[in-house]
Amino acid sequence: MNETLIEIGQRAQTAADQVALLDTATKNRALGAMADALRTHQNEIITANQADLAQATDMPKKFTDRLMVNEQRVADMANGLRTVARLADPTARIDRGWINADGLQILQRWVPLGVIGIIFEARPNVTVDATGLTFKSGNAVILRGGKEAIRTNTALANILRAALEKQGLPADAVQLIEDTSHELAQEMMNLTDYIDVLIPRGGRGLIQRVVKTATVPVIETGAGNCHVYIDKDAALQMATDITVKAKVQRPSVCNAAEKLLIHRDVAAKFLPTIAQALLDHGVQLRGDDQARVIVPQMQAASNADWDTEYNDLVMAVKVVDSLDDAIQHINHHSTHHSEVIVTDSIERGRAFQQRINSACVYVNASTRFTDGGVFGFGAEIGISTQKLHARGPMGLDQLTTIKYEITGSGQVRH
Structure with a gap:
């Protein structure tokens, strides 16, 4: 095991123990100080980002958009930290308490997870969002970003660490691994003695x-x-x-729509209008046989298309025979992230929400609303597509776990 990585893990554990004991007011002051530091050093951040962008000549435009940092995006990062500071501290509450038959007082309390590792790609905002959420929830974070954003991430991490030090708080609550090799990332994935949970953020391959x-x-x-x-x-x-x-608002993000399913009873009437609107925005359409009969300029969709996350101005279109067919297709091919039904029927909308096996299921609203900030979480550490222990946009509450505190007066079990 890499000695530097072990040292990072040890420092993170020490910092996590310290941050877990901080009161809410102290954490909020630190978040404000980090936000102020980002604005003060925004030119340094942007200069580092321009150097990253200059090296990203082989990156598709959809990914350089995620990589790019400007004055507005620095402001957004800083405002995100201030928003997190205004949110309720999940570790400041006792969820419930009771006295059992043996006279034991049992308290159920929310406590930090500990050390959170995050492996992510070319999104520098993750450095700041993850820091804000992990710190407010009493955790330490170890960040490993992609090589494409290493200069930007390093600048951001150094600024955030310096702000914590000025507050007399452990800078090691935020650590960035500057070695972007796959070998070190693999070792990080196996750092079980020091990392309590790992959260990957990026494309499906990662x-x-x-x-x-x-x-x-x-x-x-x-x-x-x-x-x-x-x-x-x-x-x-x-x-x-x-x-x-x-589809078109931000096609490179994970909550953009990738597939369009349409009921056969309205396909002939609706599909030409919707297809033209998409084509007018530069969307490449790939249809099944029935869709291509109605809109011949579509390319033929392959079997692989139904399982592909494009992150681009591409959309696959399928005509389905019924609500049941739509639900079956979605549950089979989706990544269980976000799905939408557009309908005037309350009953059919409710059936869709009940039967679709995804984290976020909408009736008559865009998938683009699946976002921690939109949900009122301030920011998000990611959008979980699994069922344990968190699902959907992950905010402060999802970065905690339960601890039971039991107080007795000499009881023993017989």
Whole structure:
């Protein structure tokens, strides 16, 4: 095991023990100080980011958009920290308490997870969002970003660490691994003595690699093969607006819609209008046989298309025979992230929500709302697509666990 990585893990454990004991007011002051430091050093951050962008000549535009940091994005990061400071501290509450038949006083309390490891790709905002959420919830964080953003991430981490030191708090609550090699990432995935939980953030390839190879417990996040299903009772204008916005607003993010399913009873009427609106925004359409009969300019969809997260202006289209067919298709092909039904039927909307096996299921609203900030969490550590122990956008509460504190007066069990 890499000695430097072990040292990082040991320092993180020490910092986590210290941060877990901080009161809410202290943590909030530190978050404010970190936010102020980002704004004070924004030119340093942007300069580092420009150096990263200059090296990212082979990156597709959809990924350089995620990598890019400007003055507004620095402001957004800082505001995110201030928002987290205003949120309720989950570790400050006792969930419930009772006295059992033996006279023991039992308290159920929310406590930090400990040391959280995050492996992510070219999204510098993750450095700040993860720091804010882990610190407020009483954890320490070890960050390992991609090589594409190493200069930006290093600048951000150094600024955040310096702000903590000025507050007399442990800088090692935030640590960035500057070695971006796959070998070190693999060792991090096996750092079971020091990391309590690992959260991958990035494309499906990264996430699956971590899930399959890590020995540290993993929360699976991110991959979004999201669907919009237009039911036979849908309104055309609403269906068009939701589909277009869900696809084109930010096609590179995990909550963008990737698939369009449409009920056969309205396909002939609705699909030409919706398809044209998508084509007008530069979306490449790939359809099944029935969809291509209605809109011949679509390319033919392959079997692989139904399982692909494009992160681009590409959308696959399928005509389905019924609500049941739509639900079956989605549950089989989705990544269990976010799905939408557009319908005027309360009953069919409710059936869709009950039967779809995804973290976020919408009736008549865009998949793009699946976001920790939108949900009121301030920011998010990621969007979990699994069922244990967190699901959907992960905020402060999802970075804690339960601890039972039991007080007696000399009881022994007979």
